[in-house]
Structure formats: structure tokens, C-alpha cells
Amino acid sequence: MNSKLSALIVLIVSLFAVTGPVSAHHGNSAYDEEHQIAVTGTVTEFVWSNPHCQIYMDVKDAQGKVVNWAIESQSPGILRRNSWTKTTLKPGDQITVTLAPAKNGAAVGFSGNKEGKVVFSDGRILKMDVR
Amino acid sequence: MRNRPLGILFALLMIVASTVAAQTKPPAKAAPKALPSNQARDLSGVWMLDRPRPNTVVERFWVYELTEEELPMTAWGQAQYDATKSSFGKRSYPLAETNDPIFHTCTPPGFPRIFLHPYPMQIMQSRGEVLMLFEWDSMRHPIYTDGRAHDTTLGPLWMGDSIGHWEGDTLVADTVNFNTKTWLDRVGHPHSDALHVIERIRRINHDHLIDDITIDDPKTYTKPWTAHLDFLLRPTWTLAEQFCEDQESFDEIENNETKPAK
Numbered sequence: 001m002n003s004k005l006s007a008l009i010v011l012i013v014s015l016f017a018v019t020g021p022v023s024a025h026h027g028n029s030a031y032d033e034e035h036q037i038a039v040t041g042t043v044t045e046f047v048w049s050n051p052h053c054q055i056y057m058d059v060k061d062a063q064g065k066v067v068n069w070a071i072e073s074q075s076p077g078i079l080r081r082n083s084w085t086k087t088t089l090k091p092g093d094q095i096t097v098t099l100a101p102a103k104n105g106a107a108v109g110f111s112g113n114k115e116g117k118v119v120f121s122d123g124r125i126l127k128m129d130v131r
Numbered sequence: 132m133r134n135r136p137l138g139i140l141f142a143l144l145m146i147v148a149s150t151v152a153a154q155t156k157p158p159a160k161a162a163p164k165a166l167p168s169n170q171a172r173d174l175s176g177v178w179m180l181d182r183p184r185p186n187t188v189v190e191r192f193w194v195y196e197l198t199e200e201e202l203p204m205t206a207w208g209q210a211q212y213d214a215t216k217s218s219f220g221k222r223s224y225p226l227a228e229t230n231d232p233i234f235h236t237c238t239p240p241g242f243p244r245i246f247l248h249p250y251p252m253q254i255m256q257s258r259g260e261v262l263m264l265f266e267w268d269s270m271r272h273p274i275y276t277d278g279r280a281h282d283t284t285l286g287p288l289w290m291g292d293s294i295g296h297w298e299g300d301t302l303v304a305d306t307v308n309f310n311t312k313t314w315l316d317r318v319g320h321p322h323s324d325a326l327h328v329i330e331r332i333r334r335i336n337h338d339h340l341i342d343d344i345t346i347d348d349p350k351t352y353t354k355p356w357t358a359h360l361d362f363l364l365r366p367t368w369t370l371a372e373q374f375c376e377d378q379e380s381f382d383e384i385e386n387n388e389t390k391p392a393k
Contacts, residue, residue, distance in 0.1 A: 030218075030226055051237075051375045077250070077266055077371025114184065130249040131179050131365075 031100040031110045039069060039109070040096040046089035050075050052112065055089060055097065059107070067107045071099055074112035074128045082127045094121040164337035171300035174254045174261060174334055177370065180246060181339070181363035194247050195220040195317045197344065197358035208321060208351035215319030222318060231319070232312055237375035239268060239289040241313030242306065243328060243344060246360055253370050254340075261295060261302060266370045274304045283308050287324060304330040315346065323350035338364040 041059035055071040073079065076086070089095070096119040099109030110116070112128045119125050166173075180194065204212060216224040217231055226234075233240050240248060250266040259277030264270075274293040281292050287310035295304040306328040315322050329345040340362040347355040 049376065050373055075250070075371070075373055077373050080371060081368060 030102055030104075030108075032103045033100050033113075036098055036100050036115050037109075038096050038098050039071075040094075041069065043089050043091055043093040043095060044068060045091060046086075048076055048086040053079055055111070055118075057095065057097070069107040069109065071097055071108070072110045072112065073116075074130065078112070078130055079128060082129060084126055084128075088126065089118075095119065163335075163339060166334060166337045171334065172297060172302075173256065174302065174332065174340060175256050177251050177253045177365045177368045178340055178362035179251045179365050179368070180249070181361045194249050196320070197243065197247070197316050197346075197360070198356065200356065202320060202356055203353040205349075205351060205353055207323075208348075211321035211351065212319060215314065215321065217314075217317060217319040220318040231317075232314065233375070237268075238312065239270060241309070242272060242290040243346075244314055244316055245270060245272070245290070246342070247317050250373065251365060251368055251370060252362070261304075264370060266373045268375055269370075269373060274302070274306075276302070281305075281307055286310065289313065291326075291328065298331075300333055302330075302332040304328075304332060306330070321351055322346075322348050325350045340364070 039057070039059050041057040043055065043057050045054075045056040047054040047056075052075055053073040055069075055073060057069050057071070058066050059069050061067050076084075079088075097109070097111050098115055098117045098119075099111040100113065100116075102108040111118070112130070114127075114129050116128050117125055118128070182194070202208075214230075216229050218224055218226055218229040218234070219231075232238055239245075245265050245267060246252070248265070248267040252266070253264040255262045255264065259275060261274040261276060263272040263274070265272070270290065272290050272293065274295040276295045276297065278296075279294060281294055283292065286292065286308045288308050289310060289312070291306040292308040293304050293306040295302050297303070307326070309322065309324065309326045311322070311324050313322070314320060325348050327347040329347065331343040332340065334340050342360040342362070344358045344360065345355050346352065346358070
């Protein structure tokens with residue numbers, strides 16, 4: 001009964017999850033904009049470049065296997081307006097990224113919408129929103 | 132005790148419902164800051180497109196289209212539209228299939244599509260010229276207000292050729308001489324070489340600018356249609372250098388999105 005109830009609660013909360021619009025450079029069709037997820041792992045590379053910055057991080061999946069995620073963010077200009085710099089992320093940093101995952105299940109996501117954020121291990125939060 | 136799980140569920144539902152209600156309730160707005168009358172023609176500043184944001188992108192409009200209205204297309208215009216495969220909005224195609232002209236080549240989005248890119252615009256003014264500077268691709272769009280005629284010696288152009296004049300505190304800009312390599316918006320509405328864009332731009336108070344746009348393109352649309360854009364002043368922002376570069380690594384990410392999952 002309790003496990004069924006838990007599952008029901010998770011389902012209801014998921015259904016009510018309100019997500020923001022994705023304004024990725026190339027389109028919104030590839031990402032699951034309705035169901036954002038939080039991914040926790042270790043930064044392997046931070047690419048500070050136009051048109052969109054990219055975050056690469058190692059994440060342990062449910063089976064304990066390490067998967068390298070590629071996360072599309074926003075341009076350096078937009079990130080700067082959200083208090084980022086090119087050295088904000090360094091390899092080895094432990095972070096949690098809220099993102100819209102790729103619909104096809106690949107380890108790819110988009111974090112540059114109004115719900116997207118990075119939570120650092122010391123509790124700091126940085127957004128990546130366009131405004 | 133038996134009802135405790137149901138009680139928890141009910142409480143959770145109430146929390147979720149109140150959260151949703153709080154998110155949908157429009158925030159109280161302070162009275163707009165007035166603009167001194169001697170600054171009514173001063174459009175200068177960094178401006179960002181200001182639109183209500185839908186809860187999901189599946190809803191149309193937001194930064195994808197100029198207007199929510201259905202556009203009155205000619206047979207030729209409809210055929211052009213049917214051939215476009217945008218990766219944005221409701222009609223969005225997978226990235227591997229899109230024929231969006233800026234997708235693989237980083238070509239300019241053109242005018243007025245540039246307004247729909249979610250990046251700020253700076254307006255600078257000098258005697259005889261209102262200059263729009265866009266963060267996206269560091270593009271520029273001058274509107275000459277010194278009484279000159281359209282210059283058709285260059286082009287056809289990505290951003291068109293603009294001249295303007297003041298009617299009271301409204302800048303009326305007239306833009307022609309477009310190439311046909313661009314879409315009007317991010318969902319693929321087309322235009323022809325007959326595109327004529329008329330804008331009525333006005334700073335309605337200190338922090339807000341409006342642009343009422345008329346699209347007149349008789350080859351593509353059976354009648355002229357209009358769009359209304361709102362912009363919000365961003366006094367602490369500066370434009371960053373931004374070029375649509377490094378397409379290669381970006382393509383790699385996006386190819387992974389369109390490949391079947393491993």
C-alpha cells in the first residue's frame with residue numbers, strides 16, 4: 001500500500017511539475033520540455049563558447065555505471081548576466097544540474113531555460129536564463 | 132490511522148495546487164516610471180523582448196512567432212510555408228530534418244526575425260540615425276531619419292534598408308530591399324523579395340518600448356498583417372560579443388539528441 005501510494009504521489013507531483021520554455025538555439029523538438037530532471041555528478045569539461053556553452057559531467061546511472069552527460073546551456077553573454085564567468089566550472093567540481101533531457105534517452109540535456117540551474121556542493125545556485 | 136496516507140496525499144495535492152495557483156497569478160505591478168517629455172524621443176538603452184512566458188513551450192508564440200494570429204497566406208506563401216521544416220514550436224521537426232536557414236550555417240536570421248532571438252538589443256541615437264545593435268551575431272540595423280530615400284544600390288540585404296521619420300513621439304521606420312534567404316520568424320513563416328516592413332516604435336514610459344510592426348508582402352500574404360512587440364529596459368545590462376561560432380561541437384551535442392538512444 002505504501003509503495004503504491006509513494007508511486008502515486010510521485011506520479012501526481014510529476015504531472016504537476018511546471019517547466020519553463022526551452023529556447024535552445026536550434027529547436028525545442030529534441031528535449032523533453034515537460035519533465036525536467038536533476039542530474040548530479042562531476043564536471044569533466046566546461047566549454048565557454050558561442051552559440052551556447054556546454055557542460056560535460058560524469059554521472060553514475062542507476063546501475064552504478066558512469067555516463068558522461070553533455071549539457072547545452074546558453075551563450076557566454078547570457079551566462080555572464082546570470083553572474084557566471086568562464087572559470088565558474090572546473091573539472092572535478094561536484095554539481096547538480098536541472099535540465100530538460102533528450103527525448104531519445106541519450107545522456108544529453110538543455111539547462112538554459114527558466115527552470116534550469118546549477119547547484120554547487122556549497123549550496124550556491126546559478127541560473128542560466130535568458131532574462 | 133488508516134486514513135493517514137490519504138491525508139498526506141491530500142496535503143501534497145493542496146501544496147501542489149497552491150504552488151500552481153501562485154505561479155499562474157500575475158505579479159502585482161508597480162506604476163510605470165514616467166518619462167520626462169523632453170526624453171520621449173530618446174529610445175536609447177539596452178532592451179529585451181518582454182512577453183508573458185507560457186508554462187510549456189508546446190504552447191505557441193513566446194519567442195517563436197511575431198503574432199499568435201493565423202496569417203493570411205497566398206497560395207504561393209502557403210506552399211513556401213509548407214516546405215519549411217522548423218525545429219521550433221508546435222510544427223517542430225527533428226533537428227536532423229530541419230531546413231531552418233540558420234541551422235547548419237550560422238547565416239543571419241534577418242529582419243524582423245532577429246527580434247525573436249532571446250538576446251538583448253541596444254538602441255543608440257545620433258542626429259539623423261537611430262541605430263539598433265543586436266547581441267546576436269553582433270548585428271546592426273540603422274534607421275536613417277535625415278530625410279534620405281531608400282538606398283537600393285546594395286543588396287538585396289539580410290536586414291533590409293531602413294529609413295524613418297518621427298510622428299510625434301513615434302518613430303515610423305520603413306524597411307525594404309530584403310533577400311529571400313530568411314524566414315520572418317522561428318517557425319518558418321516565409322516572405323518574398325516584395326517584403327515591406329513598417330514599424331511604429333515608441334517609448335511609452337521610462338522602462339517600456341513598444342514596436343507595432345506591419346508586414347506587407349502581397350506575394351506571400353493576401354493582406355498586410357500586424358504584430359506587437361514589447362521591450363523592457365535592462366539598465367544594468369551590456370551587450371556581449373556574440374557570434375554563432377563553434378558549430379562543430381554544437382552539432383555533435385545535437386546529433387546525440389537525434390540519434391537513437393544507446
